[in-house]
Amino acid sequence: MKPQLAMVIDSAKCMDCKGCMVACKVANEVPGGHFRNWIKVKEVAEPRPGRGRQGHFQPGACMHCDKPMCVDACPTGATFKDPKDGTVKIDRALCIGCGNCIPACPYGARYRHPVLKVADKCDYCPERRERGLLPACVDTCPTKARVFGDIADPDSEAARLLAANQGRIARVVRADSDTKPNMFYLADTAPADWPHKASITPPMLALTKWALPGVSALIGLAAAGVAAMAARRFLIERDGGGSGHGPGHGTEKEG
Amino acid sequence: MSDPMNSARQGFDPGRRNFLKAAGLLGAGAAASPRVLRALAPAEAQAASVRGEESSVFSACDMCFNRCGLIARVRGGRVTKLDPNPLFTKSRGMLCARGQAGVAQLYDSDRLKTPLLRQGARGEGKWKRISWDEAIALLSAKLEEIGKKYTRCGMLFSAGADMQSAFVNRFAEVYGSFNVTSHESLCLISGNRAFLDTFGEVPFADVLNSRYVIMAGANRFEALVTPDSMDMVEAMKGGAKLVVLDPRFTKTAAMADEWWPIRPGTDMAFMLALCNVIINEKLYDERWVAEKTFGLPELHEHVSAYTPEWAAQETGIPGPEIARIARELAAAAPASLVYPGRRTSDYENSTQIRRSFAIVNALLGNWDKPGGLLAARQVGVKPVPADAPWYDDNPETRVDAHLVPLMFEEEGSFVLTREAVITGEPYPVKGWFVYKTNPMQTAPDRTRTLEMVKAMEFVCVVDIQMSDTAWMADLVLPAPSYLERKDPCQALQGSSACACVVTREPAVPAMFESRPVFDVLKEVAGRLDLAEHFDFTIEEYRAKQLAALNGAADVLARDGVYYNPSKVYGIYDNMGYKTKSAKIELYNQRYITAGLDPLPVYAPPKSPPKEIADSAFRMVVGRSALVTQSSSTNNALLHELVPTNTLWMHPAAAARLGLKDGEMVRVKSPVGEGTQKLHVTAHIREDTVYTETGFGALSKGLSRINGNGLCIAAVLEGKYDSVTGNAAMHETFVSVTKAGGAA
Numbered sequence: 001m002k003p004q005l006a007m008v009i010d011s012a013k014c015m016d017c018k019g020c021m022v023a024c025k026v027a028n029e030v031p032g033g034h035f036r037n038w039i040k041v042k043e044v045a046e047p048r049p050g051r052g053r054q055g056h057f058q059p060g061a062c063m064h065c066d067k068p069m070c071v072d073a074c075p076t077g078a079t080f081k082d083p084k085d086g087t088v089k090i091d092r093a094l095c096i097g098c099g100n101c102i103p104a105c106p107y108g109a110r111y112r113h114p115v116l117k118v119a120d121k122c123d124y125c126p127e128r129r130e131r132g133l134l135p136a137c138v139d140t141c142p143t144k145a146r147v148f149g150d151i152a153d154p155d156s157e158a159a160r161l162l163a164a165n166q167g168r169i170a171r172v173v174r175a176d177s178d179t180k181p182n183m184f185y186l187a188d189t190a191p192a193d194w195p196h197k198a199s200i201t202p203p204m205l206a207l208t209k210w211a212l213p214g215v216s217a218l219i220g221l222a223a224a225g226v227a228a229m230a231a232r233r234f235l236i237e238r239d240g241g242g243s244g245h246g247p248g249h250g251t252e253k254e255g
Numbered sequence: 256m257s258d259p260m261n262s263a264r265q266g267f268d269p270g271r272r273n274f275l276k277a278a279g280l281l282g283a284g285a286a287a288s289p290r291v292l293r294a295l296a297p298a299e300a301q302a303a304s305v306r307g308e309e310s311s312v313f314s315a316c317d318m319c320f321n322r323c324g325l326i327a328r329v330r331g332g333r334v335t336k337l338d339p340n341p342l343f344t345k346s347r348g349m350l351c352a353r354g355q356a357g358v359a360q361l362y363d364s365d366r367l368k369t370p371l372l373r374q375g376a377r378g379e380g381k382w383k384r385i386s387w388d389e390a391i392a393l394l395s396a397k398l399e400e401i402g403k404k405y406t407r408c409g410m411l412f413s414a415g416a417d418m419q420s421a422f423v424n425r426f427a428e429v430y431g432s433f434n435v436t437s438h439e440s441l442c443l444i445s446g447n448r449a450f451l452d453t454f455g456e457v458p459f460a461d462v463l464n465s466r467y468v469i470m471a472g473a474n475r476f477e478a479l480v481t482p483d484s485m486d487m488v489e490a491m492k493g494g495a496k497l498v499v500l501d502p503r504f505t506k507t508a509a510m511a512d513e514w515w516p517i518r519p520g521t522d523m524a525f526m527l528a529l530c531n532v533i534i535n536e537k538l539y540d541e542r543w544v545a546e547k548t549f550g551l552p553e554l555h556e557h558v559s560a561y562t563p564e565w566a567a568q569e570t571g572i573p574g575p576e577i578a579r580i581a582r583e584l585a586a587a588a589p590a591s592l593v594y595p596g597r598r599t600s601d602y603e604n605s606t607q608i609r610r611s612f613a614i615v616n617a618l619l620g621n622w623d624k625p626g627g628l629l630a631a632r633q634v635g636v637k638p639v640p641a642d643a644p645w646y647d648d649n650p651e652t653r654v655d656a657h658l659v660p661l662m663f664e665e666e667g668s669f670v671l672t673r674e675a676v677i678t679g680e681p682y683p684v685k686g687w688f689v690y691k692t693n694p695m696q697t698a699p700d701r702t703r704t705l706e707m708v709k710a711m712e713f714v715c716v717v718d719i720q721m722s723d724t725a726w727m728a729d730l731v732l733p734a735p736s737y738l739e740r741k742d743p744c745q746a747l748q749g750s751s752a753c754a755c756v757v758t759r760e761p762a763v764p765a766m767f768e769s770r771p772v773f774d775v776l777k778e779v780a781g782r783l784d785l786a787e788h789f790d791f792t793i794e795e796y797r798a799k800q801l802a803a804l805n806g807a808a809d810v811l812a813r814d815g816v817y818y819n820p821s822k823v824y825g826i827y828d829n830m831g832y833k834t835k836s837a838k839i840e841l842y843n844q845r846y847i848t849a850g851l852d853p854l855p856v857y858a859p860p861k862s863p864p865k866e867i868a869d870s871a872f873r874m875v876v877g878r879s880a881l882v883t884q885s886s887s888t889n890n891a892l893l894h895e896l897v898p899t900n901t902l903w904m905h906p907a908a909a910a911r912l913g914l915k916d917g918e919m920v921r922v923k924s925p926v927g928e929g930t931q932k933l934h935v936t937a938h939i940r941e942d943t944v945y946t947e948t949g950f951g952a953l954s955k956g957l958s959r960i961n962g963n964g965l966c967i968a969a970v971l972e973g974k975y976d977s978v979t980g981n982a983a984m985h986e987t988f989v990s991v992t993k994a995g996g997a998a
C-alpha cells in the first residue's frame with residue numbers, strides 16, 4: 001500500500017472545545033472569517049430527560065481523498081495528490097485563485113485566502129512535521145480524539161487504531177460525490193448528512209471567467225498551469241492506479 | 256514516509272498509564288531535533304530567535320487558572336505558536352482553544368501600553384499618559400497617605416489567580432492590611448468550606464479511575480478543569496458512567512450517559528434522597544463507615560423523610576430513577592463519586608448544598624481510594640514567609656469579619672467587603688489596589704461595585720488590558736502578559752495524575768512600557784521603608800521555594816515541569832482526619848457552635864415575586880471552553896468563535912412572551928438591566944434562562960466587547976452564601992421583554 005497520511009478520529013471523545021480550530025488558525029495564519037478545520041454538531045432539537053449520549057461532535061478537515069474532486073476541478077494543476085505521502089496539496093505558485101476547487105469539495109474544506117488570493121485548506125502542517133511535531137490540531141487536542149499518521153505503515157498509531165476497529169470504521173460520504181476520503185471515524189459518528197453535492201465548473205470556463213489584472217499575465221500563468229497539470233497527471237497516472245480502498249460508504253474495513 | 260517522531264507520539268494516550276511510555280518515546284526521538292522539544296535557556300533562546308531560528312521556551316498558560324504547561328515557539332523575536340508541553344501530565348498534554356489563543360492576547364492592540372492617570376470623572380475614559388517614575392511616586396504617596404489617615408487596613412488589595420499574585424498578598428501583609436480579597440469568594444469557597452468541614456481538607460476527584468460519576472452544578476466538558484475534563488472522557492471510554500444534572504442541556508449533558516434537567520436550586524434534595532436510599536438499603540460498607548465517619552445515626556434519622564418520592568417533587572426527576580441512580584452509584588463504590596465541582600457561587604445555602612454532596616461521597620467510602628476523592632499530595636514547594644511589621648493603630652480584624660459564621664480568614668468575602676467599604680463600617684477602607692482581577696465584571700450587582708469605587712479615595716489597577724475595573728480606576732499600570740514574564744514557581748496537583756511544579760520563563764521581552772507587578776511592588780516597598788521584605792529577585796525567590804526539592808530547578812529547566820512522585824492513595828491509612836472528631840463528619844459538630852445546621856436541611860428554592868411571575872426566570876450563568884470570564888472574551892481569536900453572549904430561553908417560554916429567536920431582548924432584575932440577543936432553544940428548562948459571563952463591558956479599551964452583549968454583573972443581585980460570604984449568583988429572577996419595548 002502506498003503511503004497515506006490520514007486521520008483516524010474517535011469522535012465520541014470530542015467535546016467540541018475547539019482547541020484544534022484555534023491551534024490550526026495560529027499555526028497556519030488562517031485569516032479571520034476562515035477556518036481550515038471544524039467541528040460538526042449533531043442537532044438535538046428536543047433533548048430527552050434521562051437519556052444518554054444524545055449529542056455528538058465530529059471533528060473534520062480536508063480528508064485528503066483518494067478521488068479528490070478538487071484535483072479534477074483545478075485548471076492549473078496547482079491542486080494535486082502527492083503520491084509521496086498521499087496528501088492533497090496546493091502549490092501556491094501555480095494557484096490562480098479561480099476558486100473552481102471550492103464547490104468541488106463536498107466537505108467545504110477549501111476557502112479562498114483573501115490576502116494571498118489562493119485556495120487554502122488543511123495540509124497536515126508540513127512545517128511542523130518537518131520539525132518532528134504533530135499537526136497543530138492533533139497535538140493540542142485535550143482528549144486526543146484526532147489521531148494522525150500513515151495508515152500504510154502498520155506501526156503507526158493511526159493504522160493500529162484502524163486495524164483494531166475493523167468493521168467499525170465509518171467515513172462520511174455522499175453517494176453522488178464520493179471522493180473516497182481518508183478521514184476515518186471510529187464506530188458511529190454524527191452528523192453524516194452534511195456534505196454537499198460536489199460541483200465542478202469546466203476548467204476552461206473557469207479560466208475565462210477569471211478576468212483579472214492583465215490578459216497576458218493570465219495567459220502566461222495558464223500556460224504554466226496547464227503544463228504543470230499535464231506533468232502531474234502523468235505522475236499520478238504512473239504512480240497511481242488502484243488505491244487500496246474498497247467502496248467507501250458508511251462502514252468499511254481498512255487493510 | 257511517516258515521520259518517526261510522529262509515529263512515536265501517536266502512542267500518546269491522555270491516560271496516566273501510557274503517558275510516561277509515550278513521553279519516553281518522545282525523548283528518544285527528540286535527539287534528532289532537540290530544539291523542537293527541549294526549551295532553551297532564556298538568553299540562548301533570545302539569541303536563536305534573533306538569528307531567525309526558531310527557539311522554544313517553557314511556560315505555563317495563563318488564559319485560565321489551570322496553568323497548562325506549554326512550549327512557546329519563538330521566531331524573529333515573536334511568539335508564533337504555543338504548543339502543549341507533552342510532558343505536562345496535569346493537562347494530559349493539551350492546550351485548549353484559549354491556551355492556543357494566548358498569542359492573540361500577547362499581540363492584542365487593546366493591551367495597556369503605558370501608565371495612565373485619570374483626567375475626567377471616574378469611568379469617563381479620559382486618561383493622561385504618565386511616566387513610570389510619576390506612577391510609582393503617586394502610588395507610594397497614596398499608600399502612605401491612606402495608611403496614615405485610615406490605618407493600614409484602609410487599603411484593600413485584590414489579586415486574581417496569577418503566578419505573581421503572591422507578591423501582592425505579601426505586599427499587603429508587610430504594608431499592614433488584613434483586607435485582601437481574591438476571585439475565590441466569587442467562585443469556589445462554598446464548595447471548599449463544605450468538603451473541608453466534612454473531610455478536613457478539600458479533595459481532588461479521581462475521575463480517571465472512577466466507574467460512576469454524578470455531576471451536578473458542574474459542566475466539565477465546557478468549563479475545563481485539568482485533568483478532570485479529559486479524564487472523564489477517558490474513563491467513559493473505559494466504560495465509566497456519567498450522570499449529569501443540569502437545567503441546561505450542556506455539552507457535558509450531551510455526552511453523558513444520563514441527563515436530568517433538574518430544577519435549579521434543588522440539588523440538595525437529590526443528594527439527601529441518595530443518602531436515604533443508600534442508608535435504608537444498607538448499600539454502604541458498614542465497617543468502613545462505622546470506623547471512619549462520625550454521625551451516621553443522626554444522618555440516618557435526618558434523611559428518613561427525604562425519600563426519592565419526596566425528592567421527585569422538588570427536583571423534577573422521577574423517584575424510581577433517583578433510587579436506581581443511588582443503587583448504581585453505591586454498587587460502583589468505592590470507585591464512584593459525586594463530583595465536588597468548582598464554582599459553587601450559586602445559592603445562598605451553597606455550603607450546605609455542597610455538604611450534601613460531600614456526605615454522599617462519605618457514604619460511598621471513596622475517600623483516599625482509586626476512583627474516589629483524593630487527599631492533597633505532597634508537592635514540596637516551600638512558602639516564603641514574610642516577617643511582617645506590627646502596626647499598633649490597626650483594627651483587630653478584616654473589615655468583613657464576623658459577618659458570616661465561617662468565612663475563610665485569608666479570602667474574606669468580596670460582596671461583604673464591598674458593603675463594608677460603602678457603609679464605612681466598622682472602619683473606613685479608602686484605597687484599592689487591584690491586580691489582574693475584574694470585580695466590575697465578575698461580582699454580582701455592578702451598581703454596588705460602582706458605589707464601592709465611589710467610596711474610595713484612590714484606586715490603582717495593574718492589568719494587561721483596560722478591564723472594566725481599570726476603567727473606573729485613578730491610576731492604571733500596564734503589566735506584561737504571562738509570555739513576557741519570569742515568574743515564581745507554582746505547585747499544582749492534577750488529581751491522581753500528578754503533584755508537580757511549574758514556572759515561567761519569558762518567551763519575549765516585556766512589550767511596550769509594561770512592568771511585572773513584582774517590580775512595581777518592589778520599588779514601592781523601597782519607598783515605603785519596606786525594602787527588606789522584597790529584598791530578592793525572582794530567581795532567589797524560586798530558589799527558596801525549591802529548597803526542599805533537590806535538583807528540581809534543573810528538571811524544570813529541562814522539562815518545563817517537575818514531578819514529586821509522592822503517595823497518591825492511602826495517605827490517610829494511619830492518620831486521623833483534620834476535623835473535631837478526627838473522623839469524616841457526616842454530622843458536623845462545629846456547625847452547632849456556629850449556629851448552623853449540623854446536617855444539611857433542605858429548603859425549597861424561592862419562587863419569583865408574584866408581580867413578575869409570568870415573565871420571570873431564574874437566571875443561571877457560566878463559562879465555556881472558550882470563555883474565561885471577561886479576561887478572554889476580548890481576545891481576537893476567541894471573539895471570532897464567541898462574538899457575543901446570548902440569552903438562552905425555552906421555545907415554550909419565548910412563545911408565551913411573543914419573543915423570537917435572534918431578536919434583541921431586555922433583561923431586567925431588581926438591581927439592573929441590559930440587552931442582548933435571544934437564543935431560543937429547547938436546551939434549557941422553561942423556568943430558567945442562561946447567559947455566559949464576560950460580555951457587556953463598559954470599558955472602551957476593550958474594543959470587541961464594549962457594549963456587546965449582557966454583563967452578568969449588571970443584572971445579578973449581590974446575594975451571598977450565608978455560611979462563607981461567597982457570592983450567590985443563581986438567586987436572581989429576571990424578566991425578559993423585547994428590547995426597546997416598555998419595561
Ligand code: SF4
Pocket residue numbers: 061062063064065067068069070071088104105106107108109110121179181
Ligand atoms: S476533502 Fe475536499 S479539498 Fe480535501 S481532498 Fe477531498 S475533495 Fe479535496
Ligand code: SF4
Pocket residue numbers: 013014015016017018019020021039057059137140141142143144145146
Ligand atoms: S481539540 Fe479535540 S476535543 Fe477539542 S474540539 Fe478539537 S477534536 Fe474535539
Ligand code: SF4
Pocket residue numbers: 316317318319320321322323346349350351352353354355479481
Ligand atoms: S485549560 Fe486552557 S486556558 Fe486553562 S490553562 Fe489550560 S490551556 Fe490555558
